[in-house]
Amino acid sequence: MPRRTHARGRGQDRRPQRHKDVLHGRGGHRAHDFRCVHCRLDVPLDAPGTAHRNHCPHCLASLHVDRRTPGDRGSDCRGRMEALGVSARPDGEWMIIHQCRSxxxxxxNRIAGDDNALALVRLVLRPLTDTGIARRALLAM
Amino acid sequence: MSDNTTHNILQIDTFACAWCGLTVSAVAADGTRRNHCPSCLHSRHVLDHVEGGPSRCHGRMSPIAIAVLRTGDWMVVHRCVRCDELTSNPVCADDNQLILMRMAVRPLAQPPFPLEAFGTL
Incomplete structure (x- = not known):
């Protein structure tokens, strides 16, 4: 290790640090993102196709923060909500049904334009892939 | 009218369906308690799931989706047409299979993205 011979005297004429325009801390360029509780993905809030993104586009998990109406932030549960199924509106738009795990x-919630298509299709096909009820229903028809 | 229906459940164990008017016995053939019509799968909003206890809404609840439990059992997800609350109930053995299957494959009829790419996966 090199010995500092003039450690005291050099502090005064030191050049100040340069201004940094990239802010990684709180309030920086990712202040409005949320982090997925399931896969820890940093998700930006502006989503294509919807103004109310509430679930991770990668794993479709959400957080239980709303009480009765979406956006009221009235719940103190804060549990993890997992995608349970998909329902289609009369106009054909898909909605993800979430259930709180706690x-x-x-x-x-409506799906967003960048939601994981494979995860969505797996969710839709879940009632049809299990062998029991779907096969019995199709045979009975 | 809604008071009439609850009275009927308590006294003679039948209720009239809020959508199709079918008179349904409140106990299914295997002894489990029924809460939706086996013919059209509609239900009535009598339980408040956010705060617990009975609900004063008494709106009609229409079936919107099928959910699968880890055990493989199907649940019908109902949505109240008056206050938009969601509930899930297990399916009965004598529920209308045509409506169940129609609800399960309904999202695939109008996919938001082309499904052809999944054929190569």
Whole structure:
């Protein structure tokens, strides 16, 4: 290790640090993102196709923060909500049905344009892939 | 009218469906308690799931989706047409299979993205 011979005297004429325009800390360029509780993905809030993104586009998990109406932030549960199924509106738009893992509450949210298509299709096909009820229903028809 | 329906459940164990008017016995053939019509799968909003206890809404609840439990059992997800609350109930053995299957494949009829790419996966 090199010996500092003039450690005291050099502090005064030191050049100040340069201004940094990239802010990684709180309030920086990712202040409005949320981090997915399931896969830890940093998700920006502006989503293509919807103004109310509430679930991770990668794993479709969400967080239980709303009480009755979406956006009221009235719930103190903060449990993880997992995608339970997909429902189609009369106009054909898909909604993800979420269920809270800690209190069992259900909620519905429109899908966004960048949601994982493979995860969505797996969710839709889940009732049809299990062998029992779907096969019996199709045979009974 | 809604008070009439609850009275009927308590006294003679039948209720009239809010959508198709079918008179349904409140106990299914295997002894489990029924809460939706086996013919059209519609239900009535009598339980408040956010705060617990009975609900004063009494709106009609229409089936919107099928959910699958880890055990492989199907649940019907209902949505109240008056206050938009969601509930999930297990399917009964004598529920209308045509409506169940129609709800399960309904999203695939109008996919938001082309499904052809999944054929190569």
């Amino acid at each position: 209190c069992g509450e259900l909620s519905a």
